[in-house]
Amino acid sequence: MNIPKTYREYKLNPKERKTYYICSGFACFFLGYLFYESLIMGLIFCALAIKGESVFSHYLAEKRRIELTEQFRDFLYSISASVSAGRQMPEALQEAKENLLLIYSNDAILCRELDYIVRGIFESKESAETLLKDFAERTELPDICQFVEVYCICKTTGGNFQRVIEKTVSIMLDKMNINREIRVLTVQKRLEANILTAIPLTVIAFLNVVSPGYLKVLYTTIEGRLLMTVALFGIGGAYAWGMKLTRIELH
Template sequence: MIRDYRKYELEGKEKTLFLAGGYGCIFLVVYLFYHSIWLSAAAGLLVHFLQPYVERHLAEKRMNLLTIQFRDLLYSLSASVAAGRQMAEALVEAEQNLAVMYEEKEPIMKELRYIRINLVENKESDKVLLKDLAVRSRNEDINNFVQVYATCRSMGGDLEKIIGHTSEILTDKMTIEREIKVITAQKKTEGRIISLMPLAMLLMMNLFSYSYIEPLYQTAGGRIIMTGALAGVAYGMYLMEKLSEIEV
């Protein structure tokens, strides 16, 4: 069970790989602009400042993954309730159904395992467990579904019809959001390629026409120009990422 889906902490091998890879990338980029091993080695330590941004990105990725997997859970719950099962039974059955599609390490499988244990062994209410998932996931779609189910339980109503209708609405909404993200993903990729073009051009000039750009590495004025260029490239990458972000 994940306590808060908005928080992600790099640990163990994952953190080691990030620090090593990030340090190496920063080292190479800085060396490409300054040809200074000492400066590049020192600049590589900036990777620690990038860790919060990477963790936030991974947290968002995990939340998006949970949203997609929750859509499959809705299909399973709707089918089980339509077959006459109570929500608690449907949740337990959903773990078996989704095990065919997802591995145990996937977020939805961890949540269903946690729900099953508390339902069967601790005799907790399915409504309480679903509300807990909604709070921890910080997901609007999950929260909307839980609110509808909780209201249905409290005030009465045709559970099968309400859950089926709600599931249909939420899955349609998730599908539209998914399509939007697929469209914007292409633009993000194009933006990242454009952002990397200055680095590629500088590398090619270093390899095939170094004498042409040698003054940029040997003079004070050249160092200033390269510093400005590096700052421009970094800001361009940041701006490209911000412009390609679309809230759905």
């Protein structure tokens, strides 16, 4: 079973790496040629794809962590219902796995993790605390770490398991729902940033197609090339700033 050792990093598989370099190489070449009208500059810009691989991997890692957080939200609903019905954690985890399979596929991140945990409990006879701690350490997600920590403390101190878990889940669900609403609100702003970035690129490409001579001075003089360079860095900086303002990182 393919269980990630950490969710902080994402390693591209051969197919993903091939697709990335084809798409990013073409995009970088187009960008270099668009701003400098030079095949050599287009090829030089293709080298940016090498640097961009780490950025793309970080993006996929964050995307996976967000997916895991959303699935963990549904997991908490299932755990809360099972604990309220008098189930202990091993049985509650098994029920949560079955319930999540009704919502997600077998390849879903949390479904794979729960399958690994349930097998470890009922087949390898490992403790639920050990497996959940390992899961929390690999994800490094605050919501998962807090849930596992509360469960382990409750088991160690012998507190009212049912009441503590129900209260903890209720508080965590409220917090996760608020974070989810915030992420939804930032989607529109990221879309606006993408559109604003695409507009000047589209205008330059359009003018080069319908009236090549109109921008000729920008490609044949030192002042023109300098102006295009400034414009390129300005557009790139504005896009990066917009993405940073709307980014919500999961620590």
